[in-house]
Amino acid sequence: MLPARFLRPRTLVRHAASMSTSFPKHFLSTDQLNAEQFQGLLDTAAAFKKAKINTDLLVGETLLMIFQKRSTRTRISTEIGMQRLGGRALFLSSDDIQLGVNESLKDSAHVMSRFGSALLARVYGHSSVMELAKEASVPVINALSDKYHPLQALADYLTIQEHFGSAKGLTMCWVGDGNNVLHDYMLAAPLVGANIRIATPDGYGPAPDVVVKAQKLAKAAGTSVFLTSDPVEAVKGANVIATDTWVSMGQEEESKKRVDDFDGYQVTNKMLEHAASDHIFLHCLPRHKEEVDDEVFYGKRSKVWDEAENRMWTVMAVLAKLLEKK
Known part of the structure; x- marks a missing residue:
C-alpha cells in the first residue's frame, strides 16, 4: 500500500x-x-x-x-x-x-x-x-x-478558467504577431469550446498549416476561427484579449521594421471599448510598451501576474x- x-x-x-x-x-x-x-x-x-x-x-x-x-x-x-x-x-x-x-x-x-x-x-x-x-x-x-509553445497555452487557459469558471462559449482574441504562442492558443480554443478572433498585420499571420488544423478542430467542436488584419474588428465582443512581444528572441535585427509594421496594434483602453464588458487582458511576458500601454497592462482587468504564476x-x-x- x-x-x-x-x-x-x-x-x-x-x-x-x-x-x-x-x-x-x-x-x-x-x-x-x-x-x-x-x-x-x-x-x-x-x-x-x-x-x-x-x-x-x-x-x-x-x-x-x-x-x-x-x-x-x-x-x-x-x-x-x-x-x-x-x-x-x-x-x-x-x-x-x-x-x-x-x-x-x-x-x-x-x-x-x-x-x-x-x-x-x-x-x-x-x-x-x-x-x-x-x-x-x-x-x-x-x-x-x-x-x-504549449506550456504557455495551458497557463493562459488555466487563468481564463479561474476567472470565468470555464472557457466554454467565450470569445478569445489575439492582437499581434502570428507566432508560436498564438499557434497553441488557437489550437486550444476549440478543445475548451471557445471561439477565437485573430488580428495580425499583413505578412505576419499564423502558419497556414496551423490555421487549417485549428479550423478543422473548430468545425468539429462547433466553434469558430476568425482572422483579420483589423485589431478593432478582432476585439469586438471578445472576453479575453491577449498579445505577446512583436520581436522574439533571434529577431532583433528586424526590430525597427516589425515595430513599424505593427503600428496601430498596441492594446489600449480605446481599443478595448469594443470588447465584452467582462473582458480580461493577458500577456505572456516579457512586455514592451509598444505592445500594450501601462493603463491596460497594470489595469484591473489585467491578469498577467496570475498568468505568470x-x-x-x-x-x-x-x-x-x-x-x-x-
Missing part, C-alpha cells in the same frame, strides 16, 4: 487527468491532445494550486532542462514546480551543452536519456525538439520552439502526467 503522503497527489493526477485515450509520451504541441486530455491537465493544475501541493510524488525523478533561449518564467516555474513534486531539475544552458554543435541532437538525446527521467527543451527551431523526441527514450516537453502549476500537471508512476 502507498504511504499516505502519496495518496492525495496521485488521486489528483488520476482523477482530474483521467483520459479515455492514451496520453502522448511527449508534449510537443497542443494538437497532440484531445479535449478531455487538455481539460484534464487544466483541472490537475487547478487542483495542485488549490492544495498548494508540496509532495514527493516524483521523488527520485530528474528533469534535464535544455535552454538554447533564456527565459525567466520557464526556468523558475519549472525548477520550483519539479521541486514541489519531490523531484529535481538540472538547468543546461547553451554554455553548458552545445546542442547539435559539438554533439549531434541524436547523440545528445541518447546520452541524456540515460541520466534524466524527462527532457524539457527551450529551443530555436521546432525541428530540434522533434528530433529530441524521436531519439530520446524518455518524455520530451517542448518549453518553446519557433512554432509552438500559472506557468508553474500547469507545468507541474504536465510533469505529473508524463512521469506518473503506474
